[in-house]
Amino acid sequence: MASAIGSDVPYFLAGGAAMAGGRGERIRRVPDIEPLWVVLARPAFGVATADAYRWFDAERTRPGPPRRSAGMPAGWRQTWRGLVNDLEPAVARRHPDIAAMVRRLQRSGALLAAMTGSGSVVYGLYRRRPAAEAARRAVRRRGWRTALTRTIGRGEYARLTAVVPQ
Numbered sequence: 001m002a003s004a005i006g007s008d009v010p011y012f013l014a015g016g017a018a019m020a021g022g023r024g025e026r027i028r029r030v031p032d033i034e035p036l037w038v039v040l041a042r043p044a045f046g047v048a049t050a051d052a053y054r055w056f057d058a059e060r061t062r063p064g065p066p067r068r069s070a071g072m073p074a075g076w077r078q079t080w081r082g083l084v085n086d087l088e089p090a091v092a093r094r095h096p097d098i099a100a101m102v103r104r105l106q107r108s109g110a111l112l113a114a115m116t117g118s119g120s121v122v123y124g125l126y127r128r129r130p131a132a133e134a135a136r137r138a139v140r141r142r143g144w145r146t147a148l149t150r151t152i153g154r155g156e157y158a159r160l161t162a163v164v165p166q
Contacts, residue, residue, distance in 0.1 A: 015157030019083075032153035036111065037132035039124045040147040041101055041139045047091055052118035055090035088115040098122060101144065108135040125151075 011018055011027050019028045092099035098115055101122045105113035109131050110124030126132035129150075136146045152160070 015152070015161065016154030017151075033151065034127075035153075036151045037126040037129050038149045038151060039105065039110070039126065039132050039136045039139065040116075040149065041105070041122045041124075041136075042145045043095075043097055043101070043120050044143065045095065045120060047095065047119035049118040051094075052087045052091050055094060056087050059090045059093075083112070083114070085114055085117070087118050091115060091119045095120065101139070101142075104138070104142075105135060108138060110135065 010025065011020060017030045017032045019030055020026060021028070088098070088102075092102075092115065098119060102113045102115065105122065105124030108124065110126055113122065113124040115122050124132070124135055126135065132148055136148050139146050
């Protein structure tokens with residue numbers, strides 16, 4: 001039923017770290033990682049999901065960019081190396097600002113930076129809050145809207161989303 005609402009909704013029923021496949025409907029749990037800080041950056045433009053998939057279909061033979069994973073926790077390096085957003089190259093070719101922001105976040109020390117879903121939001125993962133805050137300020141100076149948040153594990157997710165009987 002959850003996937004009828006949205007293809008990525010089933011993930012939010014369990015929380016914690018997971019790998020998603022397909023349109024986001026195939027969820028595979030993976031071990032939780034240490035808490036990381038997340039910078040979300042949204043440009044002034046949006047990307048329609050239908051456009052992203054149409055562009056991807058037109059370029060299907062081009063591979064996605066490899067992910068830099070050297071700074072990730074040891075148990076996650078192999079997992080992160082396999083992370084690819086197949087839509088990112090096609091969208092970034094039409095919106096070079098997305099690729100530029102991914103590179104900017106990588107240069108600012110992000111352990112991993114990429115485009116979310118079909119775009120246009122970009123994220124960067126940081127081990128330390130001060131580095132994430134500095135990256136966020138730099139992104140805001142470029143006119144992008146930002147949010148700073150952090151990852152949480154399954155235990156904290158369960159506590160935060162528990163239904164309390166009345």
